[in-house]
Amino acid sequence: AQSVTQLGSHVSVSEGALVLLRCNYSSSVPPYLFWYVQYPNQGLQLLLKYTSAATLVKGINGFEAEFKKSETSFHLTKPSAHMSDAAEYFCAVRGTGFQKLVFGTGTRLLVSP
């Protein structure tokens, strides 16, 4: 079975500050990991994914995430927040041999001027 825990339902940062959104996973098989972003009244958009090719993954809009097997983590970071980054972010896991994505409960990122 697979599961994802996202620490912090809300994260507030100032524009220009570092963004750190936390994700810890549990998987009985080697995982594939994903970060999606959801803007209000829109569908989910893929930010980046871990496919075992490299532990540091770079995505769109300046986001990146690092897979740490020893910590079972896949935290999402961005060096400098923009106002346009304000949205809901979801971490998801898919176990090898499984088709469905298992999502966390999401973290709402708030960016203040």
Next chain:
Amino acid sequence: GAGVSQTPSNKVTEKGKYVELRCDPISGHTALYWYRQSLGQGPEFLIYFQGTGAADDSGLPNDRFFAVRPEGSVSTLKIQRTERGDSAVYLCASSLLAGGSDTQYFGPGTRLTVL
């Protein structure tokens, strides 16, 4: 190219009524997924199609929920005898293949409200 589309975008119905939600996947994608997103929660898996067949329907909450994909493209999620607890956003996703690292592309969702 065109992304995943879902119709209607909003559906308001009364308790006990029957509803159908439609999903048009990206052309050429063989895998199609339905998820349900309740307020303040992440999406939860309902059912997965590979081609025309439902390969995994383990997420369907009960037998009031049913989905079809008769020609391996468009899919319809059907809910009978709707209940207020069915109110949620229903998301559809498609992927070129199934499993592994293949990306699931999501539609904008259908917001279902059961009064």
